[in-house]
Amino acid sequence: MQGADPRRVANMLGGLTVAVGDLVAAGSREAALVALASHPSATIAHLSGALGRSHSATVRLVDGLARDGLVERRSGRDGRSIALVLSPRGSRAATEVRAARALVLEALVATLDEHDVERLSEILERLLEATATDAGSRWRICRLCEESRCEDGRECPVDRAAPR
DSSP, rough: OOOOHHHHHHHHHHHHHHHHHHHHHOHHHHHHHHHHHTTTTBBBBHHHHHOOHHHHHHHHHHHHHTTSSEEEEEETTTSSSEEEOOOHHHHHHHHHHHHHHHHHHHHEEEEEEHHHHHHHHHHHHHHHHHHOOSSHEEEEHTOOOOOHHHTSSSSHHOOOOOOO
């Protein structure tokens, strides 16, 4: 049997990321809600880093979320900063985004047998570690994650590998 061509594997991985991204279909609004659910009282700067957007684009996004009654601005820790807090409606929306994402991803994993799930878990940990290139990686990479699932007795691979 001939070995796998790394270029073909990379190309298939790229196709899979597009397909999964399309299935999950979480835009900036959804990602912002989930990120704020995971990190209550985050600032615009933190959220901007998580979303990979400019400060001004993040301000406009938060303005829209606030207008829609999903996010509230409150005084931050030092009195100069603004903390972003989900409203009850925003919390429900974040929960719905996470549930829809989980449904899609769990259905994909369910197509694999137990041995393949174990192998995929090991591979995903290594690939996620490789993506953790800076201290902000945790916010960007895990912005849609359901953290309790990933950290169930183990450290998140992104947290483990991200420079402090």
